[in-house]
Amino acid sequence: MALADLSDWMDDHSGDGFVWYVKRLSGNDTLANGAHQAGPYIARDFLFRMFPAIDRTDVKNPDTRFDLYIDSHADYREVRAVYYNNRFHENPDGGRNEARLTNFGGASSALLDPDSTGALTVFAFALDDAGAATGAHVWVCRHGTEEDIVEDRIGPVEPGRYVIWPPGATGGTLSLFTPPAQTSCWIAAADMPPAWLAKFPTGAEIVERAVELRPLPGLVPDQRLLKRRDCEFEIFRSVEEAIELPHITAGFANVEDFIARAQTILQRRKARSGRSLELHARAIFLEERLAEGTQFSHQPESESGKRPDFLFPSQTAYADSAFPADQLRMLAVKTTCRDRWRQILNEADRIPSKHLLTLQEGISESQFNEMSGAGVQLVIPAALTEKFPKSVQPHLQTLESFIGDVRLLRQG
Structure with a gap:
């Protein structure tokens, strides 16, 4: 489909008869990391709202089936919505207590394809008069341009979070809800x-x-x-x-x-999403006693018109042609990297290996191989590494490890 068709699709599947559930597919949703979870994770309370029949604990793993069309990839499946409630049966201490969609037919489905990991995905559930789902249409964004079109409509959607766009949200902005992080940081x-x-x-x-x-x-x-x-x-x-x-x-x-x-x-939400991770990284560098200006530079100019997020040890060292190139590092910061990692390749010409800090929850092996071949080294918070394929995990660098490495760089 052409990009215009995506806009038409959003128009056709919004309004009083639909509710959207929008998320980025993680490595646990697809088959990227071999977790075999069988399908995308959907927040339990939301799935109960869509399919009230599975909201029960007296029966083990209650389920229901419905028609689901992946319109972005011209695919149809009779999908199973299931509530895995083992915690209330044979394993009360550690059993599953989550909801998922299953029965997609394996990696042939765009929703389980490892290369869909990180893709922004819209589940548009059609509703009956009582507000329960009768079926669903799905769009799995195939590249960054499609993601931009969706986020222009509903705002940014970050890894590990989901957005619900309820019925009647014509325009989709002021009625858009993102569940709070529940960190007790809310300020009255x-x-x-x-x-x-x-x-x-x-x-x-x-x-x-x-x-x-x-x-x-x-x-x-x-x-x-x-x-x-x-x-x-x-x-x-x-x-x-x-x-x-x-x-x-x-x-x-x-x-x-x-x-x-x-x-x-x-x-405002887009601006926050675009700068937040970068600002947090800078704060941590300072806390870790990296001196700004001598051990790192924030938003420096590497070449005319090129401004990487961070240079190590400094912009001055980078500009000194006598300073050894093997003692220079560049760190780009992008909340998601599925397609956007290519944007960093022409930054900091003196540094062939580009480090990229991201919060994306997994990539496929083929995506990783492409990044590695282009000289991109992923920096991933340690807690997120398990969402990556086991074959990829040894090649990821944690933020703590990256900071340790740049401490050892010669200063200009």
């Missing part, structure tokens, strides 16, 4: 700095507050990064609610005002 409006309520705080200010709330001095950098980012996301949403909810509840005089407000919210 009365406790916010007055300046935040007058003007939305910058990303750096919110990250700074997350660091204050979660100093976590006893944790390694990988753990600090993930916990703080969850905290920062919750702070961001609390400020967003404090500022925007009064406007939403007051209503709008016309559609143009609604759209303008919605676009402001969307753009």
Whole structure:
């Protein structure tokens, strides 16, 4: 299908008769890491809402079947929605207590294809009058341009999180919900700095507050990064609610005002998503006693018009042609990397091996081989490595390990 068809598809599968569940496929969803989970994970409460018949514990692993069309890949399956409730039966201490969609037919399905790992995916459930699902249409984004089209409609969707777009959300912006991270970092409006309520705080200010709330001095950098980012996301949403909810509840005089407000919210969310990980990385470098300017440079210019996220040991060392190239490092930061990793290849010409910090939850072996062949070294928070294929895991570098390596670089 052409890109215009994706826009038409979103229009055709939205409105009062549909609810969307949008996520990025992880290595546990597809067959990328060999976990054999049999299908994409769907939040249990959401699947209970769609299929009330499986919301029970008196029967082991209750299920139901429905028609599912993967319209992006012209595929049809009779899919099984199942609630794995072993915890309430033979294994109360450690049994499964999760919901999944199964019966896709293996790797021939775009939803289980290892190369779909990381893909932004829209599940559009058709609803009956009672609000239960009668079937579903799915779009698995095939490249970054399609992902941009979806996120232009609903806002950013990050790895490990999902977005629900409920019925009646024409325009899909102010009615969009992302479940909070539940880190106890929510700030009541009365406790916010007055300046935040007058003007939305910058990303750096919110990250700074997350660091204050979660100093976590006893944790390694990988753990600090993930916990703080969850905290920062919750702070961001609390400020967003404090500022925007009064406007939403007051209503709008016309559609143009609604759209303008919605676009402001969307753009702010995109800006936060694009810079958050980078700002957290900088904060951790400083905490790990890397001196900015001599041991790392943030947003330096490597060549005219090229600005990698980080250079090590410094922009000055990079600009010195006498400084050994093998003592230089570049770190790019991208929340997802499925297609976007190629964007870093022409940054920092003196450094052939590019390090890339990402939160993407897995890639396929073929994707990894392509990245490695292009000189890209993935830096992955340690807790996420299990979502990658076992053959790939030994070749991943943790953030803690990367920091240890750059400490040993000669300083300019």
